[in-house]
């Protein structure tokens with residue numbers, strides 16, 4: 001079932017992606033503090049995960065154990081090398097460096113852990129690509145300061161960024177500040193970064209205002225971190241990170257078109273601010289209309305304009321389809337306004353599979369932001385089953401990748417979009433971010449653990465492992 005792909009540039013970074021809290025485990029080792037991921041229970045049967053008010057004695061906290069990568073990374077990297085990976089995207093757990101987030105001095109043991117990890121990567125010829133905050137932050141910053149709604153968080157984050165930029169300045173070139181910074185639009189179903197079981201007590205408008213406030217603080221922090229990175233090492237590339245889901249109109253009715261366009265504006269204004277350096281007018285108007293007070297100062301505006309991101313990191317899993325709701329100010333919420341797209345199939349979790357949407361999105365972003373791009377997540381979550389020989393034949397995953405990579409190659413080779421690399425998500429099976437399950441698997445490498453963390457933890461190659469190895473070796477030609 002080999003397909004013919006287009007040859008990608010020689011220096012293209014074929015990689016793989018994960019995030020610290022979804023695989024490291026070792027949640028209390030090396031002086032690590034409690035992160036917001038550590039207080040999240042697993043979801044069950046499609047019921048979303050719950051953010052608790054602290055660690056309970058007998059909960060099922062999947063992030064506490066991950067896949068024990070804290071202890072196994074050296075061996076896992078050997079498999080990555082065998083697969084031909086040239087880049088590995090992971091995140092630094094903020095709580096390993098600043099256990100509570102508001103200390104002045106970092107935790108040396110945590111710094112050393114990542115020093116060793118980056119050395120091991122480099123020894124295997126793999127380039128680290130590092131996210132500073134991948135859906136996690138010290139829990140203490142939430143209980144003590146209220147999370148990102150508090151402006152003080154800017155200083156804590158910039159200090160964290162400065163410490164790690166300085167420490168790893170000769171090891172890490174590619175950085176990202178906040179993972180999927182735009183995955184906060186669903187303010188009714190609060191995002192953990194805002195800490196927010198608490199937001200349930202607010203009216204919708206109040207919760208929405210807090211979302212814009214928290215996001216503003218994150219974007220100022222991100223811009224300041226970019227400034228610091230360039231002062232420490234001008235070679236460093238600091239990207240924003242956007243969850244990219246193109247939003248299509250359900251019909252050619254002009255009202256649907258306008259609505260879908262507004263949904264795109266609403267969902268991607270973070271990119272406008274981080275890449276173009278200013279808030280779009282429609283949003284300023286909306287704040288004015290709703291009486292929101294986001295407290296954007298003149299100094300903030302200067303910072304945002306001056307220290308824009310170097311590249312657009314993004315994840316891509318699916319597209320969405322919407323119809324007009326008649327709402328002028330767009331109470332757009334990705335959980336309620338979506339319809340099925342009759343042209344697309346869905347994964348077992350209802351994610352609509354849309355390879356062409358990737359090419360569309362890359363062109364859309366290129367035209368709008370004019371920055372190089374980096375696909376730092378793309379992949380297919382599935383219930384993998386081992387056969388009687390203990391093998392996983394994941395042809396459905398291979399076909400998902402063939403179709404998406406083919407469109408990515410067209411965007412680069414035929415359309416001229418500049419792209420640093422491609423890091424498929426969950427290159428090794430790990431804990432799902434949205435459900436806390438192990439059963440939603442993405443990897444080319446199978447990990448023998450179930451939802452309760454039971455199992456040997458043994459790693460084995462799925463069919464997709466060999467497929468990806470061939471693809472990388474051929475620079476994208478042997479699809």
Ligand code: BGP
Nearest residue numbers: 019179180381432433434435440
């Ligand atoms: C993205 C997150 C990842 C990741 C992925 C897959 O939104 O950045 O952390 O987990 O989605 O999502 P899930 O694990 O919920 O299937």
